[in-house]
Amino acid sequence: MSGRSSINEGSASAAQAADDPGDHFATRLRSAVKGAVLFPRDPGFTAEHAGFNPAVRHTPEAIVVPDDAGDIRATVRLASLLGLPVAVQATGHGISAAADGGILINTRRLGSVTIDPVERVARVAAGARMREVVEAAAAHGLAAINGASLDVGAVGYTLGGGLGPLGRKHGYAADHVRAIDLVTPGGRLLRLSPDQHEDLFWAVRGGKSNFGVVTSMEIGLVTMAALYGGALFFLGEAADRVVRAYPAWAAELPEEMTTTLAFMRLPEAPTVPPPLQGRVAVRLTAAYLGGEEEGERLLAPMLAAGPKLGSMGALPYEKIGTIANDPPVAPLPVYERTGLLHTLDDAAVERLLALAGPDATLPPGVIELRQLGGALARPAAVPNAIGHRDAGFLLFMANPAPADQAREVKGLQQNLMDALEPHLTGGMLPNFMSSSDLAPERVRAAYTPADYERLARLKQLHDPRNLFRVNHNIEPGDVTRPAATP
Structure with missing residues (x-):
């Protein structure tokens, strides 16, 4: 049973009920939780469901802002009883599917972070931002496996894989999860770990919100002794030289250095900076887990390419977010595409230069290559659903544009994807999927075939009505065979 018709019917009845905040549905929801409950007529409703990227807009029937895990359990139990879909949001950075109908749980009030410096573990609540984890860990000389942006929700980032500037040395953030507290579709609070509910522990680390609401997690931390990094921008002939030299240079780097190469048209x-305004520049970022002298030596071949803007240098770990320097807000809708490349050979470089280089016509935004390999290519010590570990680079495009230009921007993105098709693996990583990747075949591409089959069967076992489907949905699948061990 997929639950689609019953969910839609339940959503319609909830919509009728929610028109009057004094009705039975509203009364039951408000009496079930201690936190805030908002309906479309209530002040603050829009602010509570607004996300980072206005390309996707929610229209839920109700929003719950829980005070604790008990509020989440009560909300999920009521949603299950009424057949309403449940969506989850923390910072709003990972929005892909619009929460149309049903109940949106905004976990922003659950933002606590505690560090055990002896065990090197962080306990992170559902609404905490990665910045809060980084700052708390840095106070003890420790580091989390954070991403390029520190403003994203720590739980969503980690459970979608978590790819960042420490990746080639330490792997994916999902590989470092020790335990998860999960509210299931039935409203039970389960502790997931390598020794408890192992199937769900495997599935949630990669399957994200398909299996329930994560109220908190425990993640392993690593010691951070030294960090060297920054960003450099190259223009014109220097940009061309950097792009052509990058593949061979990156292939010789030690695992302690993680790099990205991006084509950027800046507004x-x-x-x-005036030299970059309205131009296409090539940005090179690097994060090296070592000293400044060795970092400069490794970077020397790129510095020889020619004039550049920006800087590299020693950084305290809490400033690691300044390397990518992602904007705190998205003022316009942002349209995204992603894929994985086997490697960067001469043909791939020429296609990139032709369609995204300094002489190409691009909309504002970024076309970025993130270097993989190293620890990212190795299996996790405790297996999870993050696969496609044989890829050499991740390709990510993000282009802001007014809604009336969306079709043109998406067409330019598709042109680049088509040109690079011979070099793409056909796979993706869960964290980088967007509203362009909601179709079932696109969701399947985020996992290996064996992993997707196992996820679908676990979905059937744990959420057969597909209550948690406002996401990159893993639809309930066949359970005639036992779930395979990864």
Whole structure:
């Protein structure tokens, strides 16, 4: 039973009920939780469901802002009883599917982070941002496996894989999860770990919100002794030389250094240095887990390419977010595409230069290559659903544009994807999927075939009505065979 018709019918009845905040549905929901409950007529409703990327807009029937895990359990139990879909949001950075109908749980009030420096473990609540984890860990000389942006929700980032500047040395953030507290579709609170509910522990680390609401997690931390890094921007002939030299240079780097290469068309804005305004630049970022002298030596071949803007240098770990320097807000809708490349050979480089290089016509935004390999290529010590570990690079495009230009921007993105098709593996990583990747075949591409089959069967076992489907949905599948061991 997929539950689609019953969910839609339940959503319609809830919508009728929610028109009057004094009705039975509203009364039951408000009496079930201690936190805030909002309906479309209530002040603050829009602010509570607004996300980072306005390309996706929610229209839920109700929003719950829980005070604790008990509120989440009560909300899920009521949603299950009424056949309403449940969506989950923390910071709003990972929005892909619109929460149309049903109940949106906004976990932003659950933001606590505690560090055990002896065990090197962080306990992170559902609404905490990665910045809060980084700052708390840094106070003890420790580091989390954070991403390029520190403003994203720590739980969503980690459970979607978690790829960042420490990745080639330490692997995916999901590989470092020790335990998870999960509210199931039936409203039970389960402790997941390598020794408890092992099937769900495997599935949630990669399957994200398909199996319930994560109220908190425990993640392993690593010692951070030294960090060297930054970003450099190259223009014109220097940009061309950097792009052509990058593949061979990156292939010789030690695992302690993780790099990205991006084509960026920057806006004509006062926050952008004048030489970069309205131009296509190539940005090289690097994070090296070592000293400044060795970092400079490793970077020397790229510095020889020619004039550049930006800087590299020693950084305290809590400043690691300045390497990518992602914007805190998205003022316009942002349209994204992603894929994985086997490697960067000469043909792939030429296609990139032709369609994304300094002489190409691009919409504002970024076309980025993230270097993989190293620890990212090795299996996790405790297996999870993050696969496709044989890829050499991740390709990610993000282009902001007004809604009336969406079709044009998506067409340019598709042109690049088509040109690179011979070099793409056909796979993706869960964290980088967007609203363009909601179709079942796109969701399947985020996992290996064996992993997707196992996830679908676990979904059938744990969420047969597909209560948690406002996401990159793993639809309930066949359970005639036992779930395979990864």
